[in-house]
Amino acid sequence: MLVVERRRAQEVNSGRPAGARVSPTSRIISRCSEAVIPLLWAACLVWLVPLRTAFEFNSCEGYELMKGLLFSLGYRQAPELWNDQPPLHTLLLEVLFRLWGPSAYAARLLQVVFSSLLLWCLFRLVHMQVGWFGAAAAVVLLVVCPVFIPLSVGVILELPAMAVGMASVLAWQYYSRSRTIRWAVLSGALMGWALQIKLTAGLWVVPLVVDWAAGCWSKHRGDPSGTATGAGGGADPNPVEPGKGAGWCEASGSAALRAHCCAGLGWLVACGLAFGMVATLCTERFDVFVQSHFSAGTLAAGSAAAFTPRSLLEWPELVVASGAGLALLGSGAGRRLALSAVALCAVLLLVHLAHRPFWPYYMLHFAIALAWLGGLGLGECVRGLRGSGSNHSLVNWLAIGARCLALSVSASLLMLHGPHRVIAVLQQVRSARAIASNPAVTFMRQYRDRTHWVFTDRVIYAFHISAPVPPELAVVPGKRVWSGQITSADILSALARYRPEQIALFGPLGGEPELLLEPQLLAFIQSNYFRLPDAPTPGLYLLRSAWGQP
Known part of the structure; x- marks a missing residue:
């Protein structure tokens, strides 16, 4: 039935x-x-x-x-x-x-x-x-x-x-x-x-x-x-066997x-x-x-x-x-x-x-x-x-x-x-900007051969040159910063451990400008990285030891 x-x-x-x-x-x-x-x-x-x-x-x-x-x-x-x-x-x-x-x-x-x-x-x-x-x-x-x-x-x-x-x-x-x-x-x-x-x-x-x-x-x-x-409508409640x-x-x-x-x-x-x-x-x-x-x-x-x-x-x-x-x-x-x-x-x-x-x-x-x-x-x-x-x-x-x-x-x-x-x-x-017309991507690709890791506040730049970001620093949205799950000390520790060959900074990491302004972190970058005069943006750094710089 x-x-x-x-x-x-x-x-x-x-x-x-x-x-x-x-x-x-x-x-x-x-x-x-x-x-x-x-x-x-x-x-x-x-x-x-x-x-x-x-x-x-x-x-x-x-x-x-x-x-x-x-x-x-x-x-x-x-x-x-x-x-x-x-x-x-x-x-x-x-x-x-x-x-x-x-x-x-x-x-x-x-x-x-x-x-x-x-x-x-x-x-x-x-x-x-x-x-x-x-x-x-x-x-x-x-x-x-x-x-x-x-x-x-x-x-x-x-x-x-x-x-x-x-x-x-x-x-x-x-x-x-x-x-x-x-x-x-x-x-x-x-x-x-x-x-x-x-x-x-x-x-x-x-x-x-x-x-x-x-x-x-x-x-x-x-x-x-x-x-x-x-x-409704007076219909029989048993439609399969009427009358029951x-x-x-x-x-x-x-x-x-x-x-x-x-x-x-x-x-x-x-x-x-x-x-x-x-x-x-x-x-x-x-x-x-x-x-x-x-x-x-x-x-x-x-x-x-x-x-x-x-x-x-x-x-x-x-x-x-x-x-x-x-x-x-x-x-x-x-x-x-x-x-x-x-x-x-x-x-x-x-x-x-x-x-x-x-x-x-x-x-x-x-x-x-x-x-x-x-x-x-x-x-x-x-x-x-x-x-x-x-x-x-x-x-x-x-x-x-x-x-x-x-x-x-x-x-x-x-x-x-x-x-x-x-x-x-x-x-x-x-109207989205083309990868080929992005000068920062072009610059970073020139140094890809010696690059194992990249640290950047815009990880899509690293992705477009097929270079990984240290796992601890790959995902730094605002809610990670707001919830206290990452600090400047954490960033410094990861950089010291991985020593990424390239650093590319374009804006405030996680939407928080002060995150990258901690004095020890800035001192670490200044002492271990250098900037080239032809870099399209001032936030691009190369690791001194990877390119034989004193």
Whole structure:
């Protein structure tokens, strides 16, 4: 009985008439057409953005690239390598660098793959819920967000974590429709891996928990498929064997509830195993993560960097479209569709209003959640218009007017702001300075043959000449300084131990000018290093002993 009801639920969720079959050819065409979206997006980024030649797309690129380089050189288990983030993305970079050498181009292509995965997961998720129009709208709404394209090409952890997190949500939706536990297990494994890219992926557990809880509630009420099969309209509560009343639904609903709970348990086990599997490959120190993110110094220094909800008004098309999605909560048929996306948006607001500091790339969280909710809202508007022709009541005409208004306003705002915003963002990333035109990189490459180590406050310079930075000094962001996990004495100790052949200083290390102004550190540099008169910047030093200088 459960198998029959499961098939019926799949037909209901797919929007096809009961008993209708999809031909293999139609299914193949549908899947191929869906694959066009990520492939086309990846091709556009590779064609339009100077992935191979750009020096830097964001200030975090250098840290991620240098960690990958050090991992490829055998420093994966080195306790002296400071890292407050999970290691999975760095492990992927290690594989790339071992195969093709240290290449920013290879790392950026990996970022493009994650960006394409995110778009495909968003499209597929919304398409399963409201159809093609809503899915296409969700993708467009995300692409026009100014935060999306820069994070799609710059090597930074946030987008890969969100992409794998969305893949976990999509796999869970496959489980919700097929009742096949392997999808729940895959969803859990994907979430475990997403958390091993960056722990902010844990925000994407919210829609999973909400959907699981909603499924438990529907099955507790005697609906084994998760759809309202026995409600309203005088329908018989037992649609498979009419006339037997609700007892069958209660019994099968109880069995379905147990199966649903087992799927949730399988999700947890798979998530834990996937997370632990990565943890065995690399040394992880969660005390470093906690101290760098939640120490008193970090909270005090980052108190001014706060999220303001007003900033979301800079994306008016997203706000209007997500408002249409929010309206689904008032619809009995659409409530389950929007519940997970609405819960995600609410949790994002609460978390980011409370958490300090709020980094600009966190806006990606809102872009994805609002695009999901907006796609649901616009897709449901179109579906509602298609199915409202035979109803001539006043309420129905008001609903038609509201749907038309939401669609027209969203489309107008999208056409007004979207193209200009995308063009401006593309011009920004295309204008990134080329590696070949950077005089400091050219100068440092002249002395690469005798260089084993480089100390620099901009580690991407060292990466572009394929020279490692001492592990203790490879990652020195502001939060490491604020939390007291590095001092001038630590820097002096590392320099004395490694004696890097080149030093390249371009600005305040970790955003703190005084970190490199300690007298003993300055004296060490002056006594052991010299500057060439033709150096393009005064902060470039060479080790005296390496070049035979007294």
